Amino acid sequence: MSRKEWPLYEVFIRSRNGLNHIHVGSVHAPDPKMALENARDAYTRRGEGVSIWVVASNAITASDPGEKESLFEPLAEKVYRHPTFYDIPDEVKNI
Amino acid sequence: MSAVIDKADIASYAIRWGDDALILSHRLAEWCADAPELEEDMALMNLALDLVGQARTLYTYAGELEGRGRDEDAIAFTREERDYKNALLVEQPNEDFAYAVARQFLYDAFSLPFYQALASSKDATLAALGEKAAKEVRYHLKHSADWLIRLGDGTDESHRRMQAAIDELWTYTGELFVNDDLDRRLIAAGIGVDLAALKSAWNDTVSTVLKEATLQRPADGWMATGGREGRHSEYMGYLLAELQYMQRAYPNMKW
Numbered sequence: 001m002s003r004k005e006w007p008l009y010e011v012f013i014r015s016r017n018g019l020n021h022i023h024v025g026s027v028h029a030p031d032p033k034m035a036l037e038n039a040r041d042a043y044t045r046r047g048e049g050v051s052i053w054v055v056a057s058n059a060i061t062a063s064d065p066g067e068k069e070s071l072f073e074p075l076a077e078k079v080y081r082h083p084t085f086y087d088i089p090d091e092v093k094n095i
Numbered sequence: 096m097s098a099v100i101d102k103a104d105i106a107s108y109a110i111r112w113g114d115d116a117l118i119l120s121h122r123l124a125e126w127c128a129d130a131p132e133l134e135e136d137m138a139l140m141n142l143a144l145d146l147v148g149q150a151r152t153l154y155t156y157a158g159e160l161e162g163r164g165r166d167e168d169a170i171a172f173t174r175e176e177r178d179y180k181n182a183l184l185v186e187q188p189n190e191d192f193a194y195a196v197a198r199q200f201l202y203d204a205f206s207l208p209f210y211q212a213l214a215s216s217k218d219a220t221l222a223a224l225g226e227k228a229a230k231e232v233r234y235h236l237k238h239s240a241d242w243l244i245r246l247g248d249g250t251d252e253s254h255r256r257m258q259a260a261i262d263e264l265w266t267y268t269g270e271l272f273v274n275d276d277l278d279r280r281l282i283a284a285g286i287g288v289d290l291a292a293l294k295s296a297w298n299d300t301v302s303t304v305l306k307e308a309t310l311q312r313p314a315d316g317w318m319a320t321g322g323r324e325g326r327h328s329e330y331m332g333y334l335l336a337e338l339q340y341m342q343r344a345y346p347n348m349k350w
Contacts, residue, residue: 006132027134030245037238038134041141 008057009035011042013049021053032056100284105218106160107180108281110170111323113153114181117171118331119202120146121338122189131192138238142199145231149224156220172342176335177325184267186322186331190260193253196242197260203236204300205271208293217285240304247308254309261305262313269318272297 006028012021024043029035035054044052063071075081123143130136154167184202189195210232213225246253272294274282281287305312321327341348 028132029134034241034245037241038138041138042134045137045141 006030009039009054010057010060011035011039012053012055013039013043014051015049017050021051024048026057027054029054100286101280102160104277104280105221105286106157107277108287109153109157109160109221111180111277113150113157113170114179115185115202115206116146116153117150117338118179118181118334119185119198120144120150121334122185122187122195122198125189126195139195142235142238145228145235149228149231152220152224156224168342172339173346176327176331179327179331179335180323180325182267182270183319183322183328184264184271186328186334187264187267188330190263191256193246193256193260194264196239196246197257197264199235200239200243200304201261201264201268201301202271203232203239204297204304205268205293207232207236207300208296209288209290212288212293216287221286236300240300243304243310244308247305247310257308258310261310265313265315266317266319268297269315270320270322273320273323275323 007030008026009029009032010026011024013024014021027035027038027042029038032054036052039052039054043049120143123139123146126136126139127143128136130139150171151167154170158165158167158170182202184198187194187198207229210225210229214222214229216222216225243257246257248254249257272290274290278287278290282289302312319328
């Protein structure tokens with residue numbers, strides 16, 4: 001019998017309200033609905049999340065690792081783009 | 096009627112429902128590393144672990160009520176076949192994946208309204224369990240119904256197998272709604288659930304999902320009973336032999 005692999009979905013989980021969804025891995029599933037159930041069963045077994053997104057892996061357009069130098073290295077020397085020249089008040093927790 | 100509540104009755108009741116959960120969880124556990132897909136493997140084990148959790152709560156409570164020093168392990172692993180009071184449905188074997196789906200769905204459609212009703216039990220422990228288990232079982236039902244629809248309304252082959260599993264297991268669904276003497280005593284005391292009253296909710300769920308799955312609902316004919324009295328199908332002995340092996344070979348062994 002021929003065996004077709006289920007398509008791949010990328011899984012994003014928000015660990016609690018106020019934080020953003022973070023990529024945690026991927027699952028195989030025949031459709032988005034079951035991808036969501038599979039993601040729940042594979043990635044939230046230990047109370048990791050309050051919300052799940054699944055996205056068909058082939059819907060993602062990724063940057064080319066070969067272009068890493070031209071894409072990212074020019075930014076390394078632009079230290080003035082980092083907010084390190086300000087004093088952050090203690091009350092500000094997340095920046 | 097406000098008879099004195101017999102603790103032994105409540106213990107028997109807890110064991111009966113613990114048995115349903117334990118035996119069904121064992122059937123699910125048989126899919127471990129053997130499910131059609133890795134993801135489904137994990138999904139089935141999650142269901143099984145929910146059920147083990149329910150069984151543990153019920154057995155531990157029964158042991159306390161008995162006061163004879165039996166803990167959850169003693170109740171789970173050292174009884175004879177006749178002492179298990181689970182419904183016949185949950186012990187039926189995994190002939191193929193369609194059987195696992197059909198068995199799970201037919202039971203989930205029953206156990207969701209059961210645990211929802213148990214949440215209003217006058218017994219605080221059973222009520223708390225009912226509330227917790229209903230949340231778990233709601234997901235089980237969603238999962239098993241999804242598969243039932245997917246396979247029923249799938250290919251010719253999956254449709255044929257799904258219908259065969261439903262037809263074969265239908266005989267074991269009648270037993271779920273039979274109130275026996277123990278049920279009647281505990282219903283009168285406001286502790287137990289009236290099983291006959293769950294039938295209409297079950298009918299609604301089953302008919303709706305079967306229809307969506309393009310499957311035929313079998314006619315209600317002769318129904319097998321006996322599980323609640325400890326009279327089991329021929330599969331039960333083999334199941335228990337595996338389930339109890341470690342405690343039989345190494346009595347009182349602990350992890």
